Amino acid sequence: MAILIDETTEVIVQGITGFQGRFQTKRMLDYGTKIVGGVSPGKGGEDVFGVPVFNTVEEAVEETGANTSIIYVPARFAYDAVLEAIDSGLDLVVCITEGIPLYDEMKIHHRLESSKTMLLGPNCPGAISPEKSKVGLLPDRSFAPGRLGIVSRSGTLTYQISENLTRAGIGQSTVVGIGGDPMPGLTFRDILPMFEEDDETDAVLLIGEIGGSAEEEAAEYIATKMSKPVIGYIAGITAPLGKRMGHAGAIIEGGKGTAESKIEALRDAGVIVAQSLHDVVDTVRKIMR
């Protein structure tokens, strides 16, 4: 099963003729992802590594039957691209783009509320169900099939932790990068129930960081509804107040969103929180045994 994406997922790439779009399309094809089409207005009829390019998402969906889109367009055009994807009735839209204006995002969320489309991101690395499908830019080498689900707000940190786990013989069902945006589409709270229901997932690793209240909201769900074990790790114990730590969402504002408050909320919900990066593998191993 896995969650969000698997071997049946058919993907179109919005912004396929750009540098990033082209490069990542090749990497996803190499991994075995079913990329069935690309979109680039005005470039319809061309192809990228054998993938047909269409002028509009609507046309791409009609011609290919795709159910998922990945967006590699610049921030200024991302609003339009996401709305176009939602309008075409896709099940899942993965938006890699960073730096989308806040008010554009609010309007996107407003539109999402009245549609069936799920948005992963923006400003996220995407998702991978090892050896089934990869929709995003996660590095293949870090992942192997297995029964641990991972959901995370960061990129390279997730790759590093996954790689450590893979080397220790702990594979993953699906790894989901929800991204470092302050107003992401899918949140921890949305992903956890999917892992809870997935029969290929035995336990979940939640990788959080300072800022916002997504971990606290996840803790509420875990405490009341989750039966599978959850392991947590929170980055940013040493982060100062009021400073944005790289990710737009990683900021402690008005004393809210500290690592301590998140760790406490998760522990209260029964999550086993790894104290530091190098405890993560051991903690997961104990639980998975």
Next chain:
Amino acid sequence: MRLHEYQAKKIFSEHGIPVPRGRLAETPGEAREIAEELGGEVVVKAQVLVGGRGKAGGIKKAENPDDAERIAKELIGSYIKGHKVEKVLVEEALNIKEEYYVGYVIDKSRKRPALILSRKGGMNVEEIAEKYPEEMLKIYFDPLWGLQDYQVRKTLFRAEFSSSEISELLKIIKNLCRIALKFEAELTEINPLVLTDTGFIAADARLNVDDNSLYRHPELLKLRDATEVDELEREAILNGLNYVRIGGDIGIIANGAGLAMATMDLVKLMGGEPANFLDTGGGLADPQKMKTCLEQVLKDENVKVVFVNIFAEITRCEKVAEGIILAMQNFNRVPHVIKLVGTNEELGKQLLREYAEKSGAEIHLVDSIEEGAKKAVEIAGGV
């Protein structure tokens, strides 16, 4: 981006929110002139982008022009919470009957704007929420339709505001929301909104706008003030780096915000003190990028050792190594602890080993973050 009080007040005033009479002064002489023009008591307010400016001594009352000149002299050039005061705002002193709080925020978890109102103005909103939760009124509204009059009326009547108060407040609230939408504010507040004999006046003004939308607001970009951040942070912004000064002696460089924070945390856990947070972002394929990062971290004179933690998923490791060598050729001031993972990892490490041998530079290659953190702490003398 945060605007200064005087910049925000100009915008407020242009959009129908009354503000006190006054002007900006860059010298004590100018402060005196303005006080003379205004007549009577004035308030001299340091224009720095930090919270809690009043408690830190940045806002003072002056009884006459002499006094205003003296206070301006004290304030201009001084530091408030680490921020240098370059300008002061000189304003008429208000005859305060009541102080209210009015704020507009984007609630990130509800994904919509909210208007916050309270009769307990003058303290910050977190303090109000903590001390007088029952006095904090919050109205969420639809980002497309905007705040409706009835929502304000409903909330204020229930909180037993008078009809005349409500009609005056409504005007101000609507104007504040108009400003927020027009400039794509993350937060804008009037605190305190003062009730005087002649009506409501915005005694302070705050306007923080979304950085990602600045390309749509060239008029705001012109107002950008480099004093918003620490001097080293300013240079980092100019170089397009995500750098935050923490204050210890172990420099940290990692590619990715989460990885950089996790690296800092581990250094601290092992008994060291991180000097900074630095997320290189992408673009490490160009060795110049890594060089710029190292230079940035080493500008901080307290740094005794640098820990570079790179997970090169697309970037080739030899390019990262080339960048480190480029930087070390320029100034080889401290030992470098380096963890390099990714494409052509061995080649990158080989380059660094050869360079260390040839130049005598102190480079410690490590295989894990734990080992690196331990080594860095050891070099800094922490444990």
